[in-house]
Amino acid sequence: MVKATLVDKNGLRKGAWSKEEDDKLRVYVQKYGHWNWRQLPRFAGLSRCGKSCRLRWMNYLRPDVKRGNFSDEEDNLIIQMHEELGNKWSIIAGKLPGRTDNEIKNHWHTNLSKRVKQSQSVSSELVNKEQSSETSESEDSQAEKSETESVSVNTPSEPDRHPKIVENIPSPQEISCSELSSMNNDYVSGMNGAADSFSPMEIFQDSGFWNQPFIADNNDSQDGYHSLLFTEEVYMPSYPFNYDDDSMNWIQQMMQELQDSY
DNA sequence: AAGGTGGGCAACCGCAATAGT
């Protein structure tokens, strides 16, 4: 199920994620957001490339990721949207809260595509019957109707044939992982705006970031940076997505708490 | 019991899009 972990020429780990790595990434992102995926692993104490961290977070560690079997409703929606959009997994994921594009893509390839193929073959059989049949017209139309009812959803078509879904999504309450990502980025960039262009790193520096009571875990540190493993006391499971005055207060409060605890 | 095979899924890779300079 998981790829064996190995180390590439740059000393970066690849393959399966360990629980320790998951914990480091989860704690770091939940606390500071992902202000820069490329730089993040260094500060989180991870010997991973940023891309790998992003993927792990998006597909597995995000708190709102829904795991488990797909419901019939979800299956039908995926089939319907795939019929209309093609392999636009991220857009489809936007209609299925808690599901990731990767998960939907895998589910499609392993389950739904087969189901659609079966439906297609049933459909073509019906069409063949229809063409060769010498039965009455009324019977034909009935068969046509039943075909439409049973397999229309599963019949593939050109992606551009039904642009309506693209127009309709994303709805405000249904947010894809990529949109969530944007929200997080907005959170950070918004902080910049709200605080008159200070960078996340400046937050850390200005607030005594490097002196904060994190456990410096240099075991995995490849480049001399202090990795950050947070203590239970300062771990905070969530942060506000909107960066208004309350959020700035929250940040200031957080920083104050860190300084106090030091 | 042992080996083969295919399914399921996490993770990687390459490319395109976007943002920043």
Place this chain on the structure above:
DNA sequence: AACTATTGCGGTTGCCCACCT
């Protein structure tokens, strides 16, 4: 306008496990 950095997306790979022979 051109270049670079970063992110996001979709295709693909490869590992593990369950099932089959």
